[in-house]
Amino acid sequence: MTSTGNPFYAQPPPAEATEAEKSWAQFLDEGGCSSLDLASMKIVPREAIFDDWCLVGDLGFVFAPRGLGKTWISMHLAHGATTKTNVGPWKTHKQLKGLYLDGEMPPQDIQSRDRLLGQPTANLIYVNHQILFDRTGKIMNLANPDFQQGILDYCAVTKIELLCLDNLSALASGIDENKSIDWEKIQPWLLQLRRVPITVMFIHHAGRNNEMRGSSKREDPASWIMRLDLPSDLREDAGAHFITRFTKWRCAKQPKTYEWIDTPNGTEVCVEVKAASSLDIFRSHVENGLDTCTVIAEEIGLSNGQVSRLAKQAEREGWLEIKHRKYVMIDT
Numbered sequence: 001m002t003s004t005g006n007p008f009y010a011q012p013p014p015a016e017a018t019e020a021e022k023s024w025a026q027f028l029d030e031g032g033c034s035s036l037d038l039a040s041m042k043i044v045p046r047e048a049i050f051d052d053w054c055l056v057g058d059l060g061f062v063f064a065p066r067g068l069g070k071t072w073i074s075m076h077l078a079h080g081a082t083t084k085t086n087v088g089p090w091k092t093h094k095q096l097k098g099l100y101l102d103g104e105m106p107p108q109d110i111q112s113r114d115r116l117l118g119q120p121t122a123n124l125i126y127v128n129h130q131i132l133f134d135r136t137g138k139i140m141n142l143a144n145p146d147f148q149q150g151i152l153d154y155c156a157v158t159k160i161e162l163l164c165l166d167n168l169s170a171l172a173s174g175i176d177e178n179k180s181i182d183w184e185k186i187q188p189w190l191l192q193l194r195r196v197p198i199t200v201m202f203i204h205h206a207g208r209n210n211e212m213r214g215s216s217k218r219e220d221p222a223s224w225i226m227r228l229d230l231p232s233d234l235r236e237d238a239g240a241h242f243i244t245r246f247t248k249w250r251c252a253k254q255p256k257t258y259e260w261i262d263t264p265n266g267t268e269v270c271v272e273v274k275a276a277s278s279l280d281i282f283r284s285h286v287e288n289g290l291d292t293c294t295v296i297a298e299e300i301g302l303s304n305g306q307v308s309r310l311a312k313q314a315e316r317e318g319w320l321e322i323k324h325r326k327y328v329m330i331d332t
Contacts, residue, residue: 049081049162049199050090052251053224056161057197059190061219063204063212064228069240071105071166072262073228074203075113076271078164082123088273089258095123096199098162099155102128103140103170116269125158129170142172148189155198163193167203169213177214187221194221210287224249229284231259232277232317239264243276245284257281278302282310283319291326 033041046055054060064070080087084095102110107128114120132138141147142165155163165171175182193200207213212225219225225248235241240262246255259280261272281300290296297307311327314320321328 046197048093049096050077050087050092051255053090053246053249053255054199055223056094056199057194058223059194059200059202059221061202061204061212061222061225062228063206063225064242065206065210065230068228068230069242069260069262070203070228072113072240073226073242073244073260074164074166074201075100075110075117077201078124078162079114079117079121081162083118083121085118088260088271089256096161097159098124098164099151099158099160100124100126100164100166101140101151101171102126102166104129104167107131115267116264118268125160139173140171141174142168142189143174143185148186152189152192152196155193155196160198162199162201164201165203167205169205180215180217183215183217187218190221219248222248224251224255227284227288229280229287232280232283235261238262239269243280243284245276245281247288257284278306279310279313282307283314286314286320286327286329291328293325293327296327 046057048055049058062070062074076087078098078100079085080090080092081094081096082098084092086092105128107130110126110128114124114126127140129140132140151163154160169177172186175185190200205213206227210227210229212219212227224246227245227247228242229245231241231243238261240260243257243259245257249255257276257280258273259276263270263272278300282296285296285299290299293304293307293311297304300307302310311320311322314327315322319330321330
């Protein structure tokens with residue numbers, strides 16, 4: 001490099017400088033690469049885990065209102081990845097070893113749900129908050145740096161590739177969900193997991209506005225965000241009945257929206273999955289803040305006339321009001 005008047009370039013440090021003696025400018029010089037260099041670099045593509053929406057090293061979120069089924073779908077995904085079995089319509093491409101940290105459920109519930117999902121597997125390790133406390137007296141807290149390091153060390157020793165955190169509220173004490181600065185207690189650790197790489201799936205609650213509760217800063221590094229919605233015709237006999245819809249994705253095309261009906265049947269669970277109805281998809285977009293016919297039509301891929309008919313149907317069913325050509329949800 002030539003001198004530019006900058007003292008750093010005019011008097012370069014000696015070549016034998018140790019790492020501690022180097023400046024950030026030197027680190028940037030060593031770590032940077034030109035567009036030409038980048039084009040010739042051999043970068044190994046990340047492998048897909050589920051379809052093309054979840055890749056190795058991803059940070060993903062599953063969120064929903066209480067009791068809708070977020071633990072069901074998360075355990076489905078964990079079990080599918082660790083046994084390399086397809087999860088509903090999603091093809092599982094890669095088998096992983098998984099760690100599922102459960103900060104909320106009674107041991108009996110997680111035991112019965114795991115049994116319903118299929119044959120037990122040594123590839124999926126559960127750490128339940130109650131069993132952990134009974135055996136060790138310890139309490140999990142993701143805001144604790146020692147616990148964060150402990151997870152990193154445990155994952156390295158046991159070769160964990162998938163980490164499921166169920167859920168943010170139960171596993172992170174002393175963090176104000178609404179303060180973005182508090183998320184800094186966790187985000188650097190999540191980036192460490194990505195570099196390993198370990199795929200992370202965070203389970204969280206929806207707020208009163210049907211969005212993920214708390215600061216939106218946590219969504220920035222996410223590769224995908226899956227939201228669970230109520231279907232328009234809720235099945236009362238189902239163990240869990242919900243619609244999966246992605247509000248963020250980094251794959252080439254938007255993942256499809258599906259309706260799931262999980263019905264426990266003796267020693268297993270019967271899973272029925274079908275493409276969500278147009279009315280359910282319309283409703284989820286209105287709940288997500290889209291309030292005009294043109295915008296929703298463009299988002300869904302339907303004509304304005306089709307969306308208008310869906311709005312009229314929703315109005316007849318009593319959960320939507322049309323005010324000055326805008327759609328307003330009625331609190332039911």
